[in-house]
Amino acid sequence: MTGTIAARRPETAAPTTTTTGIRSRSGVRPRRRQGSHWWIHVVLGVGGFVMAFPFLWQIIMSLSTNAQVQSVTPVFWPGELQWQNYAQVFDRLPFLDQLATSVWVTLIRTLAQIVLCTLAGYAFARMRFRGRGLILGIVLSILLVPSQVYLISQYQIVQGLGWLDTLAGIVAPGLFSAFGTFLMRTAFLNMPPELEEAARMDGANPFQTFWRIMLPLARPSISVLAITTVLWSWNELLWPLVVSTRAEDMPLAAGLATLSSDRTIDYPVLMAASLMAMAPVLIMFVVLQRRVMDGLASSGLK
Secondary structure (H helix, E strand, C coil), X not given: CHHHHHHHHHHHHHHHHHHHHHHHHHHHXXXXXXXXXXXXXXXXXXXXXXXXXXXXXXXXXXXXXXXXXXXXXXCCCCCCCCCHHHHHXXXXXXXXXXXXXXXXXXXXXXXXXXXXXXXHHHHHHHCCCCCHHXXXXXXXXXXXXXCCCCHHHHHHHHHHHCCCCCHHHHHHHHCCCHHHHHHHHHHHHCCCCHHHHHXXXXXXXXXXXXXXXXXXXXXXXXXXXXXXXXXXXXXXXXXXXXXXXXXXXXXXXXXXXXXXXXXXXXXXXXXXXXXXXHHHHHHHHHHCHHHHHHHHHHHCCC
């Protein structure tokens, strides 16, 4: 019996050695993987710097002189910072009036598109009425036509209404969008029909179903619609230049275009004005960054 137990002891000790070996190997592998991926961080860092370099270069140009900006040899850092370029923006432009115009245009268009596009998207997705497919096809066909094609007709309508050089003339063409309708229709189509059936059994009418059940579930898509409308309205250039001729009535994007002339261009002042016009949207994005990312991820928009 003693010899048998002694012969079996090496067999019982062998798995312990094997288990220890497996543990040691499994403990080494994650370290090797972490150490071998350092080049990914380098590539991402270089890519991030390349993407941020135009913004950094714009800041440097806004603090330089016009001679330094136009010099053949690039000046990566001015010797003396020219903070007066930002003060000259208020002398060259009615900046505060144009900022107020941009805020009002963006706010009115965003609220109008949220209301109109959500109602239209819900009607096209959930309601049955005669001519629905034809009307939807007409609305979506607007996406295939460049906006410059119907620019003259829009101008004639605004001129006939007497809205030239007014806030209403700038806002009117952007109160509704085919993209917003298509986006909200897709969002409502992806919702289960059992929600409407349960609301109908509880005695809710179509508007109550839309307002209390379907609309809260569509918040991610509404966030995407609001984000795209804000960016598009804040950066719109062509239509405000056509419909408004006075600098006081222009939004910021159109007002910045007036700083460029055929003879000379003061690039530092132009860059300073561009940074000041960019600041409100940039601050809004930083504050609402998590909500923006969640809305884009939930809607599948890229």
